[in-house]
Amino acid sequence: MPEIKKKRHVSKKNKKDWRKHCDIRDVEDFLEDQRLEERLGKFDTKPDSELFVIDTLGKDEVKDEKDEITIKPRTAKERKRLLLSETPKCFQILLPTSKVEDPNAKRNHVNPIGAKPTALSKITDMKRLKKGVYEKKVAVARKNRKMALDKKKKTKQIRNTFELDLWGTDTPEAKGIPSTLCDEFVPPEAQLHNVLPERRLRPKPAPPKTVVNRAAVELPHPGVSYNPSFKEHQELLQEVVQHEQKMMKRETHLNRVTTGMFRKVTLQERENQWREEMSVGLPQPHNPANDQESESDSEYKPINPPVKNKKKDHKTRRRQKEMLAEKERLKRLKIEKKKITDLYKLRKLESSLSEVDKRQAKEREARALKRAVVEATALPALNAHKTPKQEPEYVDPDQLTGDLRQIKTKANLLRDRYESLQRRGALAAAKLMMKKKKKLKSYFKPGHKVTDQDVERYVNRTAGKK
Known part of the structure; x- marks a missing residue:
C-alpha cells in the first residue's frame, strides 16, 4: 500500500508565501490551451477536411495550388529552384500565425521597399x-x-597512392613525440614543447628561390704556396695592396663623415666660450677706459636719430616711372628673343633628348641583364646573416721557405673549410658571438689572525697583476 504523505500546513499570509506554496499549474495549462486556440482556432469548430488529408498521390507526385498533379523533381537543381518561391525558414518566424483579428481594421497597408518598380x-x-x-x-x-x-x-x-610507411621514421612517435600527444586536436606547438630536448624537431630552412649549382671548392692563390714563384708572389702582393688601399679609403671616408665633421676646440677656447655664454645678461665689470672715451666725446648722439619726411617732387616720380617702364620693356624684349632662339634650338634639343633616351635604354638593359645573372647565380637565403667575405692571404717574404718542416701555419684549416661551405651556400651563415669575460676584483679582508707576511704577500700579488 503506497504511503500517503501527510499534508503540510503552511502559512499563506503574504503574497510571496501564497505564490510559493500554491499549485497553479492546472490554471496555467488551461490559459496556455486557450491562447493556442485563439491563435490557431478551435479544433471542435474546424471541419474534417482541414484536419485530415487523404493521400491519393504516388511517391513522386505533387499536387499544386491549381489541383494539377505534377511529378516531384528528383534533381537537386530542380528542388533548389522550387525552394526559391517559398518563404525562408529564418523569415517564417516574422509571419503572423495568430487567428486573432486585427483590432485596427482600417490599418493602412504599406508596400515594402522594392516591391513595386x-x-x-x-x-x-x-x-x-x-x-x-x-x-x-x-x-x-x-x-x-x-x-x-x-x-x-x-x-x-580517394587517395590511390599508399606510400606511407606506418613503421618508418616519419611517424611522430619516431621523432620523439609522446604517443599521448599524437592527436589531430593537439597543435604542433604543444607537441614540439613536450618533445625531449635531445630529440626535438629542428625547423627546416626556407627553400631557395632558384636552383643553385654549388661551386667547386675555391683553390687558393698560387702565391700562398710555401715555395711560390716570383711572378705569382708579386701578383698576390698587388691584390693585397689593392685590398688594403680600399680598406684605408673606406676608413678615411668614415672618419671624414663622422669624426671629421666636428670642429676641434682647445681647452682654453672652450673655457672662454663657456665663460662668455654664462655671463650673458649679467652686469659687466667696470672698465676705466670706457669712462675716458665717454668724457672726451661730449656730443650727444641718440640711438635712433629722427627721420626726415622728405617728399619726392614730380620730376623724381616721373623718372622713376620711366625707369620701371624701361626695365619692363627690356625684360619683355629678352623673353621674345629667347623664344626665337628656342625655336632654332628645337632640333638640337630633340637630338639630345633622343640620345639621352637611347643611353638610358642601354643602361636599363645592362642593369636588367646584370640583375638576371645575379639572381641566377645567387646563393639561397638560409637565414638573415650574410656570408663572410674571404680575406686575401699573404705570406711575408722573410717567412718563405722551400721546406715544409720550417713553415709556420697561420690559418685554421677547420675554420677555412667551414667558411668555404658558407660562401658556397651549403651551410647557413653564422654570426660570431664574443663573450666578454667578467673582471673579478679581489679584496683583502682584514682580521685579527692576519699577519704582516699575509699583507706583504697580498701587496706583491696585486702589484704583479698590474
Whole structure:
C-alpha cells in the first residue's frame, strides 16, 4: 500500500508565501490551451477536411495550388529552384500565425521597399541590361559554381597512392613525440614543447628561390704556396695592396663623415666660450677706459636719430616711372628673343633628348641583364646573416721557405673549410658571438689572525697583476 504523505500546513499570509506554496499549474495549462486556440482556432469548430488529408498521390507526385498533379523533381537543381518561391525558414518566424483579428481594421497597408518598380529603377535596369551587367553577373556566377563544384570533387577524391610507411621514421612517435600527444586536436606547438630536448624537431630552412649549382671548392692563390714563384708572389702582393688601399679609403671616408665633421676646440677656447655664454645678461665689470672715451666725446648722439619726411617732387616720380617702364620693356624684349632662339634650338634639343633616351635604354638593359645573372647565380637565403667575405692571404717574404718542416701555419684549416661551405651556400651563415669575460676584483679582508707576511704577500700579488 503506497504511503500517503501527510499534508503540510503552511502559512499563506503574504503574497510571496501564497505564490510559493500554491499549485497553479492546472490554471496555467488551461490559459496556455486557450491562447493556442485563439491563435490557431478551435479544433471542435474546424471541419474534417482541414484536419485530415487523404493521400491519393504516388511517391513522386505533387499536387499544386491549381489541383494539377505534377511529378516531384528528383534533381537537386530542380528542388533548389522550387525552394526559391517559398518563404525562408529564418523569415517564417516574422509571419503572423495568430487567428486573432486585427483590432485596427482600417490599418493602412504599406508596400515594402522594392516591391513595386519605380520609373527611375526601370531606367537603371534598362541601362544595365544594355551594358551587359546582368549577363556578366550570370557568367561570373556560373564560373564560381563550376569552380566550387570542381573543388568539391577534388576533396572527395580517394587517395590511390599508399606510400606511407606506418613503421618508418616519419611517424611522430619516431621523432620523439609522446604517443599521448599524437592527436589531430593537439597543435604542433604543444607537441614540439613536450618533445625531449635531445630529440626535438629542428625547423627546416626556407627553400631557395632558384636552383643553385654549388661551386667547386675555391683553390687558393698560387702565391700562398710555401715555395711560390716570383711572378705569382708579386701578383698576390698587388691584390693585397689593392685590398688594403680600399680598406684605408673606406676608413678615411668614415672618419671624414663622422669624426671629421666636428670642429676641434682647445681647452682654453672652450673655457672662454663657456665663460662668455654664462655671463650673458649679467652686469659687466667696470672698465676705466670706457669712462675716458665717454668724457672726451661730449656730443650727444641718440640711438635712433629722427627721420626726415622728405617728399619726392614730380620730376623724381616721373623718372622713376620711366625707369620701371624701361626695365619692363627690356625684360619683355629678352623673353621674345629667347623664344626665337628656342625655336632654332628645337632640333638640337630633340637630338639630345633622343640620345639621352637611347643611353638610358642601354643602361636599363645592362642593369636588367646584370640583375638576371645575379639572381641566377645567387646563393639561397638560409637565414638573415650574410656570408663572410674571404680575406686575401699573404705570406711575408722573410717567412718563405722551400721546406715544409720550417713553415709556420697561420690559418685554421677547420675554420677555412667551414667558411668555404658558407660562401658556397651549403651551410647557413653564422654570426660570431664574443663573450666578454667578467673582471673579478679581489679584496683583502682584514682580521685579527692576519699577519704582516699575509699583507706583504697580498701587496706583491696585486702589484704583479698590474
